[in-house]
Amino acid sequence: MSMALLFPVARWLAGLLPATIHPMVLHFPIVLLYLSVGLEVLALALPPGDGFMHRAAFWTVTLACVAIIVTMSAGLVSEQSVHWTAQTSAILSRHQRFAIFTGLTAGAAWLAHVGNRFPRGKRWGLWGRGRASLVSALFVVASATFVTLTAHLGGEMVYHYGAGVVGVTRITPGA
Numbered sequence: 001m002s003m004a005l006l007f008p009v010a011r012w013l014a015g016l017l018p019a020t021i022h023p024m025v026l027h028f029p030i031v032l033l034y035l036s037v038g039l040e041v042l043a044l045a046l047p048p049g050d051g052f053m054h055r056a057a058f059w060t061v062t063l064a065c066v067a068i069i070v071t072m073s074a075g076l077v078s079e080q081s082v083h084w085t086a087q088t089s090a091i092l093s094r095h096q097r098f099a100i101f102t103g104l105t106a107g108a109a110w111l112a113h114v115g116n117r118f119p120r121g122k123r124w125g126l127w128g129r130g131r132a133s134l135v136s137a138l139f140v141v142a143s144a145t146f147v148t149l150t151a152h153l154g155g156e157m158v159y160h161y162g163a164g165v166v167g168v169t170r171i172t173p174g175a
Contacts, residue, residue, distance in 0.1 A: 010073075010076040010077050010079075010080055011080050013073075013077045014077045014078075014080035014081055017074075017077050019077075019078055019080075019081035019082075019164070020078070020164075021074040021077055021078055022071065022074040022075045022077065022078035022079075023078070024074070025067070025070055025071050025074050026071050026074070026075075026151075026154070028063075028067040028070075028071065029064050029067040029068045029071050029102070029106075029147060030147050030151060032060055032061075032063050032064035032067055033064050033102075033106065033140065033143050033144045033147050034144055035060050036057055036060045036061050036064055036109070036140045036143075036144070037137075037140050037141055037144045039053055039056050039057035039060055040057045040136060040137035040140050040141075041137065042057075043056075043057050043137075044134065044137055054113075054116070054133075057113070057136070057140075058110075058113040058117065061106060061109050061110050061113055061136070061140060062110060062113075064106050064143075065103070065106050065107055065110050068099075068102060068103045068106055069103070071099075072099055072100075072103065075096075075099065078164065079092065081164070082163050082164045084163070085161070087161060088157055088161045088163045091153055091156060091157050091161070091163075092157065092163075094153050095150055095153040095154050095157065098146050098147075098149045098150040098153060099146075099150045101146040102143050102146040102147045102150055105139050105140075105142040105143035105146060106139070106140070106143040108139045109136045109137075109139035109140045109143060110136075112133050112135040112136035112139055113133065113136050115133075116133045116136065
């Protein structure tokens with residue numbers, strides 16, 4: 001899909017979906033990526049056994065990739081209903097950039113898992129211990145780091161600049 005088509009589709013969806021769709025779904029990829037980090041570490045640390053931790057890490061990364069696509073699409077929809085200033089637009093650009101890095105590194109982790117699930121001979125043994133993969137673990141850690149930075153910037157847009165907040169209120173010191 002070209003970028004020229006992306007924004008009219010986002011505007012069309014903005015008329016169908018609530019403006020709060022992005023905050024409604026954004027927690028899923030965050031939780032799934034953090035859970036993936038834990039499962040990857042356990043898959044590397046524990047004896048291979050039956051490979052349960054590796055399978056759990058694979059499916060968690062798979063769900064995280066799907067959730068990232070949904071969340072990024074919801075972000076494009078939600079941004080259509082926000083009045084952007086020069087300051088918030090700059091933060092939004094960084095927020096979007098880190099979201100793309102999150103998706104790319106999660107996708108790379110998923111591809112590393114696919115490579116480990118369907119090994120061809122012993123050459124795949126270099127990728128990890130048994131069926132656990134150091135490569136996928138590193139990509140998941142990178143993705144969790146990027147999603148943390150993305151969430152920080154998103155929170156900064158809302159909490160510091162009130163992006164998307166109607167009737168922003170302030171608590172006065174000493175009140």
